[in-house]
Structure formats: structure tokens, C-alpha cells
Amino acid sequence: MKQFIINRVLSGILVIFGISIFSFLLIHFIPGDPVKIMLGINASPEQVEKLTHHLGLDKPLLVQYGQYIMNVFEGDFGTSLKTGRPVLTEILDRFPETVKLAVFGLFVAVVIGISLGILAARFKDSFIDKLCTALATLGVSIPSFWLAILLVMLFSVKLSWFPIANGTGFRDLILPAVTLGVVASTMIMRLTRNGMVEVLSNDYIRTARAKGLEDGLILFRHALRNVLIPVVTVIGLQLAALLGGTVIIEQVFNWPGLGTLALGAIMSRDFPLIQGIVLFMGVTYVTINILVDVLYSLIDPRVEMGTKEA
Amino acid sequence: MSKTRLTKIFLLLTMIVLSFVLMIGCSSGTTSSEKNSSSNDKNKSEEASEPQSGGTITIASMLEPDTLDVHKTAMSIAGLVTSHIGGTLLAINPETNDLEPYLAEEYNVSEDGKTITFKIRQGVTFTDGTKLTAQVFKDTFDRILNPETGATVAASLIAGIQSTSAPDDQTFVIELAAPSAPFLRNLASQGYLQPISKAAMEKQGDEYGRNPIGAGPFIFKEWVTGQSITLERNKDFNWPKAFSKNQGKAYPDQMVYKFIADEQTMLAALDSGSVDIAMNVSPKNVQKYRNNPNYYVLEAERQGLGLFLEMNLEDEVLSDLNVRKAINMAINKDAIIKAVLSGEGTPAYGPIPATIFGYDSNVEKYGHKLNKDKAVSLLESSGYSKNSNGMMEKDGKELAFELSIMAQYNQAAQMVQAMLKEVGITVNIQSMEAGTLIEKVSQGEYDLSFLAYSYADPDILSLLFHSSQIGGLNHVRAKNSELDELLEKGRTTIDLEERKQVYARIQEIIVENAYWAPIYAEKVFYVVNSRVKNVKLEGVTIEFHDSWVQQ
Secondary structure (H helix, E strand, O other): OHHHHHHHHHHHHHHHHHHHHHHHHHHHHOOOOHHHHHHOOOOOHHHHHHHHHHOOOOOOHHHHHHHHHHHHHOOOOOEOOOOOOEHHHHHHHHHHHHHHHHHHHHHHHHHHHHHHHHHHHHOOOOHHHHHHHHHHHHHHHOOHHHHHHHHHHHHHHHOOOOOOOOOOOHHHHHHHHHHHHHHHHHHHHHHHHHHHHHHHOOHHHHHHHHOOOOHHHHHHHHHHHHHHHHHHHHHHHHHHHHHHOOHHHHHHOOOOOHHHHHHHHHHOOOHHHHHHHHHHHHHHHHHHHHHHHHHHHHHOOHHHHHHHHO | OOHHHHHHHHHHHHHHHHHHHHHHHHHOHHHHHHHHHHHHHHHHOOOOOOOOOOOEEEEEEOOOOOOOOOOOOOOHHHHHHHHOOOOOOEEEOOOOOOEEEOOEEEEEEOOOOOEEEEEEOOOOEOOOOOEOOHHHHHHHHHHHHOHHHOOOHHHHHOOOEEEEEEEEOOEEEEEEOOOOOOHHHHOOOOOOOOOOOHHHHHHHHHHHHHOOOOOOOEEEEEEEOOOEEEEEEOOOOOOOOOOOOOOOOOOOOEEEEEEOOOHHHHHHHHHOOOOOEEOOOOHHHHHHHHOOOOEEEEEEEOOOOOEEEEEOOOOOOOOOHHHHHHHHHHOOHHHHHHHHOOOOEEEOOOOOOOOOOOOOOOHHHHOOOOOHHHHHHHHHHOOOEEOOOOOEEEOOEEOEEEEEEOHHHHHHHHHHHHHHHHOOOEEEEEEOOHHHHHHHHHOOOOOEEEEOOOOOOOOHHHHHHOHHHOOOOOOOOOOOHHHHHHHHHHHHOOOHHHHHHHHHHHHHHHHHOOOEEEEEEEEEEEEEEOOEEOOEEEOOEEEOOOOEEOO
């Protein structure tokens, strides 16, 4: 078990290292002089020189990277060109909002996904099952921004139930979370349904049925627990995806999270900020992945055995 | 636990979660009906237009300021937000467009045009208790001019100051290196040149940009990053601009700027009543608010040109004046305005629009008009003739250009492409990212390119056409000594009539040489919910001091 965790953490560090190089090189990939691009058309040569020096772009690449990594270890991700505030401050201002949205969206996804999945499995091949499958297909195919706009048109503009661009309170959270949840629920639903169908055909379920146990008890106590193992993995991965994938939803609902921050940073060519966000999201993503793997190995010890053999 | 209870609990939980959206929605149904009833009331009491105190004005902006340290920002939204929490020496009367004293009670300009003396208004205090004196202005201007501060727009507005002094509490003197015509109007720039108390600056240090303190009708309250900036009424304010009808403190309790990056979301927020004013609404979206009694639309012609086509004089083919003129005559400006701006724009014939001082309306007569036959004959007189493909050709080479643009101008570019094709000129559109484009175009690595500008004074033409600006904004790479001389003269001529003459001639030269194909001047639109009364425009920014909220 210990070895497994150590292996996962080590490979995670390797990935983060790669991301750090990528995000660092970002600034050097831009065609033309990035400093001139940042400063815009009116910049004087002195301004260009000053910023070049300030960003350390006049030093050798390797020295620059070393300095960058050292600073990152000290919690210094650089300074936003637009606001002049530390990049980390900007990110930490927004990150909790994105987490809030992603977690709540995931909650909606899990509830919808698991309940519809169970429902579909319970009434396998019936009308309900087909309806659920159709809904899942629809959920995958609907562009999330379109669903978002529909929800805004109906619930905010027509019915005035929810304010728009109001803040980040509970009521403001609902529409964006539902949008995220509906789209993310489909995978959970499919997985739950298929797992459930498979488990329900097992002998021990038949035995339980034969003993005359009630339907609900069979579904939730006997079957669901076994189905949950792969579902938990997907939930974890969905969370990581939601954290990184809320950009469009944040934009439509004007949610002040990391997505809108990233978009704004790209628009204003705030390279240190873009660099910081990429690295920060990378670390978050990798961390969640490691946690999911570890959690998985806790739920299902066979995973750990697999690594030992390897 | 009984076997059925587990199932029931689960189902109950599911039901609760699945339906909470609806439940919360329903519980707030009361608010929506309240809103409807209040909007009916509003219609009833439309005529009773006595200003009322109280309420909140919520303004949606697609951009968020970078900092409220207004000396350090280049963003107009920062200038607007801070204009409520500070003031300027002079102000522009929105009705007459005249320059009027504001935080300076009076001012006078010496005969040589280099010394400007201001008498500072008394009884003005910052919200931290500091008194407004001449010394505060001296500190402020010195700070802006100090390169360490890193001031951008503020510094460019007062460039040319040689020294400032404050001989006594009420007298503030500016010495200019040379007389400057745009200078006084620049002093009225909302927000950017507001005085900042040294005490506040020292107390806040680097955090000043997020905790500004001024002497305006509102006090900065809170900035929630990515969301909103809230301002509160300054109860002690009693020094409004002379042209305001309201000569006391502001009417609303609060002003809230909300930042909504997406236009559709911003308009949805306007429709749902979440915001009262939407800034910079695009022409195609403004139509549906025009005849709606629940809203009114404020519009202003933008100061500057919304679109013009630059031509690289160093390109061998484009160095031929006939070719440049032919391009001018092949472009149907009205068609572009109709398609791109839903008709909400004015065709441009010269380098500056009617909204900028010095505009000479004669340009509408002598400017190049749509005339395809003339365009073709101009090309023919330069030795081009139609080849078998129907395209213009000389010495076996077809007449073809690359048009470098940012993606936002795609539609206009395609129209120009089709229009030039009609006279036998091939255009290939190269769309690229803004930074790359600007760098390429500044270096002269282009044939044709689109650009727009915003500026309040005709002096902008020095940046765009003076030979010293080649490599910078002089993208066309004009080297015209007569033009250079006139541009310098335009900057230093104080006499308005004489200055006007100078710019009339400058416009003529630019049009004669067809450096650009000017296309249109556009408008800026603000849509206001009619529960907020008396919102006015001052230039292209908003003036709120007479505004109040119908309760």
C-alpha cells in the first residue's frame, strides 16, 4: 500500500514538473517579442526594456526556469501584469469560487446520475430504461453553454426566479451547478446502470431475491456497494474535469472563478497570470488523480495487489 | 434499520435534491411579483419626476478595472469608476461641450501659453478628512510625472509639464515646456487626473489601488474581485460641478459596478432587472431596447474612428497614389455600416470624425466616394488592364494584396475583399492575434490592415502620421515634411480658429494622398432601465450626478 502511494506521488511529481516546464515555455512560444505584445502599440523602448528586465527575459533560459521554480517553491508565482497583484493572490481569490461551483455541480451530477442509473437498471429494457438512456445521450450531446443560456432565459429572464450576475450566494449557485451537473451526470449514470445490471444478474442477488428480500434493500445494500467502486473513480475524475472545465459556464453565469480569471488573463495577455493558472490547475488535477487512485485502492484492495505484482 | 426505511430515505433525499431548484425558485416567486408591481407603479408615476434620494444604481460593464489607483491605469472603466470618488481641476459641460472650472474655481493661461494658474476651490475635503489644497495637486501631478509611479494614461495626458508649484494653499501653477492646445481639455479627463491625498497614499501603500480615497460624491466601499465594485454616497459632499442641476450630495445611496464579461449575460441581467444600466451595448443588440418604454438608450458618437484601412506606402504597388485612390473608391462604406453596425454609424471621409475638435465638414465633399468606374479608370491610367480572369494586371502580375486583420474585423474584411474584387483587385485576408498583428504592422510587414482608434483631440494624428512615429503608430509609414510641420503646429497653436485651419489642411493632405481608406465612425450605446432617471453622457462616459432611482 505504502509503495503504491509513493509510486503514484512520484509519477505525479514528474507530471507537475512537465507542466511547470510547459507553462514556463508558454511565454517563449509566442511569436514576436512577448514584452512588446504585452505592452501594446504605444509602448516606448524604455518601457519594453524595463519590463524585459523585470520579467527576467534577458537572462539565459535555464537560469530563468531555475529562478521561476525557486520562486514557485516560495509561493511566488510572479505578479499579474494587469493588476500588479501577486498571481497567487489572484488565483486564491478565485479558486474557492470554482471549487464551490465544481463540488456543487458534482453533487447534482452524482444525485442525478446514480438515481437515474439505478432506476434504469431496475427497469432494465423497459420504457424507463430507454428514456434514461435517451436523456443520457442528450446530456452528452447538449453543449453546456446552450443549456446554460436556456436555463438563464427561462428561470432568470422569463420567470425572474434567479438573479443573474448577482454574486456567489446559494441562489446564484443553483443554475450554474445544475448546468454542470446535468452534463457531468451522464457518465455516472451510464456507469451506474451498466454496473447495476451486471451485479443484479449475479448469483448472490438471485439468492437474496429467493430469500424474499425487499427490492430496495437488494438494490441499495447488496448491489449498489459493488457498483460504487468504478463510479467513485469516475466521480473523482469528474471533479477534476469540472474544476478545469467550468470556463464557459463561469462565463455565461458570470461566476467569478478561475475560469473567468483565465479567460480575462488570456484576453489581456497577462502571461505571468496565465502561466500561474496553468501550473496551479495542473497541480490540482494531478493531486485529485492521486487521491482518486489511493481511494480506489482502499475500496478495492485488488488494485494494490496489481501494483505489487508489477 | 428496517429494510424499507433505507429505500424511503434514499428516495426522499433524491426527491429533495431534484426538486430544490423548483422549491427555491417558487419561494422567490414573491420577489418577482413585487418587481412587476413596482414596474407598474413606475409607469403610473412617470410624470412625477421629483428626484428621490436613496436606492442603488447598478451598472454592468464588460471590463473590470485593473486597479483603482487611477494614475496607474490605462482602462477607461477605471477612469469612470474613480470619477465618482474624485474630481478634476476642470470639467466639460455635457450640454455645451465647454470647458468649465471644477475643483479649480478659476484658471488663467499666460500670454505665451506656457503658464497656467489655478485657484483651488475651498471647502473640499477628502473622505479621510484631508483638506484639498494646491499642495495636494502639486503632489498628485508630481507623482504622475515620476517615472517610478509607472503612470500610463495619466502621464500622457499631462505630458509637456515642465514644473508645478504651489505658492500658497489656493494657488496651483503649471509650467509647460511649450504651449499645448490639447492640454486644458486633458485636465478634464474623468478620473485619471483626480487629486490623491498623500496621507491616504502613504497609509495604503501598495494597496491603494484597491482602497482608493478621494473627494468625490461617492466613497469607495468594496471591491469583490471578478464581481463588483460598490460605492457609497459621500454624505458630506457639497461641491458638485456648476452645470449639475443637483447642487447637493448624490441621490442614490449606492452605486454598484458589476463586471459581466459576456454581452448576452449582461443583457439577460438587464432584462431580468439585476442591473439598471448596460454599458457598451453593441449596435445589433441595442435595437430591441429602442422602442421599449421600460428602457432608454443613450448614444454618443465615439471620439475616433471605428474602422479605417491602412495602406503601406513602402509597398511597391501601394506607393502608387492611383492605386490607393482606387481602393478608396471601390469601398462602399454604407454597405459595411449596414452589415457590421446594423446601420448605426457614420461614413468617414477623413482621418477624424465630427466628434473631434478640428473636424472640417468640407471633407464630406472632397473625400473619396464610391465610384467603381473611376476606380477602374485610375488603375488603367497606371498601366493596369483586365486579364482573362477579369482581374487587373500589369506586366503579367495580377493586382493582389494581403489584408492583415484581427478576428473581430472579419466581416468587414470579407466585404472589402468582395468590393475590391469588383474592380479587379484580389484581396487575401490574413487573420491573426492582436499582438502579432500590431508588431507586424508597426514594422511595415503588411500591405493593407484595419485599425480603429479613440482619442479626444486631433493631436492623435501626430502619432498616426508624423514621420518620427514610423515603427510605432505611423503604420502607413508616411514621410511628408509639410504634414510633419503642420502636425507640430497643430499641437502648439493655442488660438482655436488658427488651430482649426491647421487641422483642416492636415485632413486635406491625408485625404489627397489617400494614406487611408477611412470607413466609419461608430457609436457607443448605453441602455438604461427607466427606473433610473436622468442619466446623461459626458462625451462618451456617463455623468450621474443628476441621476436618481424611482423607488
